[in-house]
Amino acid sequence: MPTPSVSPRTQPAAKARIAGPATAAVVADEPGIGAWRSFLTAHARITRRLDEELQVAHGLSLAEYDALLQIAHAPGRRVRMNVLAERVILSRSGITRLVDRLEAAGSVERAACTTDARGQEAVLTPLGLERLRSAATTHLDGVRRYFLGRLDAADLAGLEASLGRVADPLASGNHPTHEGCSPAEA
Amino acid sequence: MPTPSVSPRTQPAAKARIAGPATAAVVADEPGIGAWRSFLTAHARITRRLDEELQVAHGLSLAEYDALLQIAHAPGRRVRMNVLAERVILSRSGITRLVDRLEAAGSVERAACTTDARGQEAVLTPLGLERLRSAATTHLDGVRRYFLGRLDAADLAGLEASLGRVADPLASGNHPTHEGCSPAEA
DNA sequence: CGTAGGTCGTTGACTTGTCAACGATCATCG
DNA sequence: CGATGATCGTTGACAAGTCAACGACCTACG
DSSP states (O other): OOOOOOOOOSOTTSOOOOOOSSSOOSSOOOTTHHHHHHHHHHHHHHHHHHHHHHHHHHSOOHHHHHHHHHHHHSGGGEEEHHHHHHHHTOOHHHHHHHHHHHHHTTSEEEEEOSSOTTOEEEEEOHHHHHHHHHHHHHHHHHHHHHTGGGOOHHHHHHHHHHHHHHHGGGOSSOSOOOOOSOSSOO | OOOOOOOOOOOTTOOOOSOOSTTOOSSOOOTTHHHHHHHHHHHHHHHHHHHHHHHHHHSOOHHHHHHHHHHHHSGGGEEEHHHHHHHHTOOHHHHHHHHHHHHHTTSEEEEEOSSOTTOEEEEEOHHHHHHHHHHHHHHHHHHHHHTGGGOOHHHHHHHHHHHHHHHGGGOSSOOOOOOOSOSOOO
């Protein structure tokens, strides 16, 4: 029975949920908030499992796996540091340190960029590719188990559409996926 | 946590699932992977913005905001540490440290649990409630801007259903929301 | 040219989380 | 009762990310 009145400092235009009963909600429960919370909870719980499984089975974090994958997919199996940072959604210093780790493990090498002397590229080593392939089975298995396996095709289509619509406008630089240093891109 | 991904766009009309020539996809592109990637990307980009906005406007991280909210919603505006940890999806030590911070800021106080001498409760202070209310306007505004505002009611219903179906089976302990120490609850 | 300002990747200092281990307390069962 | 084992919250040591600042380099414009 504490605190019955909530000061409505928001615009009273909408159907204000004026504090009704004794147990006033602290923040108005807006429609859609349930979806938002599901989103956060699902992400936290799933990535926690996936990260753990990847760690014990292959000594890789999810971020490291992702970085290896992004490099492997790039033409020449090499990516400029800043591009990689953007794809993995990490700061520049974050990518520097992540590549440090991968390099120490022998999964990646650094190479100077031929067209821009400031640039560095992360290049996948054969060992790194091997590790990525082996980790991919673990990872995809987990994604299926925790995510894909519980959703049918319609669910997945809806998710991709909705979440894409949400994510796309937040892209950092909207420049069209400029790749790297190689003079001629395949 | 960082930001993973699984599989980007394939090159032109490649349908081969079998490992092909040198430029073969490293991992097979499975249907549904697009949804998974959208999920990860959307989460990373949105939470980054929300966290930043909350930080500059109120000096709160998203996790701290979430913890305050969970405490505020609990009966008596108090929650046992382990329950809080589960709701915010943090380890026990993580919650200890987060509550340390909130306590140092005067937003929360610790109280011994009356029914279990091992237990501690985090209790919201009036100041903490005030801060939560003020931060909520910023936060909800951001959630609307980046998430709710780009989705219609059907999208939201679909998201909540799909993601709930994915998140629910991953709940740590499936015990039915047992609250805390207070003897009798309404 | 040449200099002013932007970008690139790295580093130091710091924040925020995890895990393993600990003392204290609870619960069970002899 | 008393021992045994689980659970609670905290702590030390560490991991992995951020920001601010740096030198090196690119670019553009006088």
